[in-house]
Amino acid sequence: MHGGFGWSVPHQFNMAEVCSRRWASNSATADQTAVIACDAELKAVHHSYASLQEQANRLSNALKAMGVGRGDRVAIVMPQRFETAVAYMAVLQMGAVGMPLSQLFGPDALEFRLQDSEARVALCDGSTLAAVLSVSGQCPNLRTAVGLGLGAVASSAAALDWATLLNQASNRFKPAQTLADEPAVLIYTSGTTGNPKGALIPHRALIGNLTGFVCSQNWFGFDPFDASAPSEAIFWSPADWAWTGGLMDALLPTLYFGRPIVAFNGRFSPQTAFDLMERHKVTHTFLFPTALKAMMKAVPQPKRQYRLNLQAIMSAGEAVGDAVFAYCEKQLGVTVNEMFGQTEINYIVGNCVRLYPARPGSMGKGYPGHRVAVIDDEGQECAVGVPGDVAVHRLDRHGDPDPIFFLGYWKNEAATHGKYTGDPANSWCRTGDMATRDAEGYLWYQGRSDDVFKAAGYRIGPSEIENCLVKHPAVANAAVVPKPDPERGAVVKAYVVLAQEYLDAQKIRDAEGLLALKERLAKALQTHVKGQLAPYEYPKEIEFVDSLPMTTTGKVQRRVLRLQEEARARARQ
Structure with missing residues (x-):
């Protein structure tokens, strides 16, 4: 599989172009559903790719009028909703850098990231605007915030109304011709081991994500072994779109393949998850082990209560464990594909039941295009059964650059340098996660170092x-x-x-x-x-x-x- 795989990364590439504009500009796909916006009561509104692109064009023009230019950081502080997808497409097609921030962040977390990133504008909704405005005085580079639902009367220098801005802007926009290596997203690490660091992700990283996404989602409705097979796929995940797991593992790859994604703007609960998947006929999902554990405890026999259409479950963040693994197989009828990655180098290791057996508790194997190994402190590959640091080589097995890699840590060259072992052009990138490798190439998670x-x-x-x-x-x-x-x-x-x-x-x-x-x-x-x-x-x-x-x-x-x-x-x- 690795021997026959090669990367095809164009010189110019833009995430928004492949995730929205190409579908909206094609009459055969323009009216297809891009986002199913679902509120806390599970009421849903379907938004097409044409609508997504038209709204993104208006927002891009509005941001341009505010002085946002190529390379500028724009904070996106919004939960799962249609407008969040609009925000990403608008910022990315401008050549600006989207900086996702979780709606759960408190004032200190918001202030640090807004200051450190030197963000120019913050895009918010009603759940996040007040928190952003409360720290805006300490963020001198933040010119203004745009809020959903303010109304024209409530607009001010500090916060402008989303709808008013978009209604006044043109629905036509000429996208920037970005290079594949240009920065697209600035995502701050979760900060479990010290202050968060901003990982600068290039446009090409989406291409690097695709092999892992397709494998972990059991081809995502496509069937390379039977071209005539139906290609149904509807995606949902509770993963916040402000994090790599929600943005790079859910929203962007789903839109890349022109499929619908459910945007649920509400609190997670096991019952809500099952209700939502049943109502919207969700076929593919990404569920954290903590979510699966809660679902297993709350609804031990879901088939008695729900009619599900699940075809694939991907899980990551922690080890699933064989108890949850067995639950997914026996009670949900799906073998869960565990995956491993991190903000800096995402979707690198995982299982794919369509290609090789998924082992309960195993992280899986390196996905196509990624040269993955377990290495020791000196950068040498560890023997079978010997724990070491999971690492990815800058070059694939053919000696070509792997597009998955981040550009570096924002304003932190020392941390970027410390991430690698060996010559910068021919080196291993360490994840800081410990694992062992068995004789068949499966990795087994041991925990953070x-x-x-x-x-x-x-x-x-x-x-x-x-x-x-x-x-x-x-x-x-x-x-x-x-x-x-x-x-x-x-x-x-x-x-x-x-x-x-x-x-x-x-x-x-x-x-x-x-x-x-x-x-x-x-x-x-x-x-x-x-x-x-x-x-x-x-x-x-x-x-x-x-x-x-x-x-x-x-x-x-x-x-x-x-x-x-x-x-x-x-x-x-």
Whole structure:
């Protein structure tokens, strides 16, 4: 598969051109649905590719009139909705740089990113405008904000009304002829290990994403083995379009292939996810392991309640684990394709059940076009079974440049240089994620390099223990970290969130009853892990919590828990 694959990256390339304009300019596809905008009550409005492009043209003209030019950063602070897709197409076709910001960011997070990026304009909706305006005074480069639903009367120098601006702008726009290597998107890393860094993504990176997207989505409705097969595909994912998982793994590749994507502007819940997928006949999806765990606990037998059309499920962010893997196969009728990537080099490793067996808990293999290896501290490839850093080579197996790579960290050459091992033109890019490789080439996740720890001389990867804990019916989610210990250096500690369904079934009457239940359950969970894993891996201590610290991309912030344990240890001294 790798030997017969080669990249075709044109000198000039623009994400918006291939995701919107080419479909809108073709009479055969212009009226096809691009975005199914769905509100919290699941009421939906279908928007065509022609409408998407027309609105993007108007917004591009409005931004140009504000002084936004090629290379300028435009913040997009909006949830999943049609106008968010319009914003990306408008900014990208101008040659400007879209900077997605999550609607969940607080003032400090917004201020840091707006300041650091030197963003010129912020595009907002009613849920985010106030937060942006509250920090705009500390962001001297931010000229104005554009808000949805303000009304012409409410427009001011600080915030302009979206509808008024677009109504006054022309619906024709001449797009910039961008180079494939020009910057398109500035995405800040989730910041689980320190201050977030802005990763500058070029237009060509979308091409680098496509092999992973097609493989993980089981061809996304296309069938290369049967050209006459139906090509139905409707995509939905709860992944925020402000993150790589929502933007590069969902929105942009779906539009690239001219298919509809569901934009759900509401809170995620297992029941809502099933209702939405049934109502809109969703065929392809990307669901985080945390979402799948919640769905498994809340709706253990979905086929009894829902009629689903699912053809493919991709999952990433954490290890899925064999309990969730089995649930997807038996209860959803789909073998989940786990994928691995990161903001800087996305969609590089994963499973594809159409091409090779998906192994429960495995990250998969390198997708076509990416030369992936597990390397040691010196940059040498590790032997089978030896843990090391997952890395991607700048060149594919034919010696041609891999288009997946980011351009570098925004205003941080030192961090960019530190990401690579070897000569800049012929080097490995380290992910910072640890894995082992088996004899068949599958990678097995061991955790972030700063998540893996030693306890009593043993090297501990938290994901395997967490997966084991989640198999217990009482556990909704779990995180494993080291607890400092004066004799053994560290011991294994688990933070556990109990499943609400389990608690309801216990009919606990008071606080004493809950305390007694947790004491019994802690011993039961320790026994459970002892029976499944190595003796040294069971958690010596279990702390029950209402929730785990999570990033906005759905990853458990083990670092937060680890620092908490270190602070507690210092307080005990």
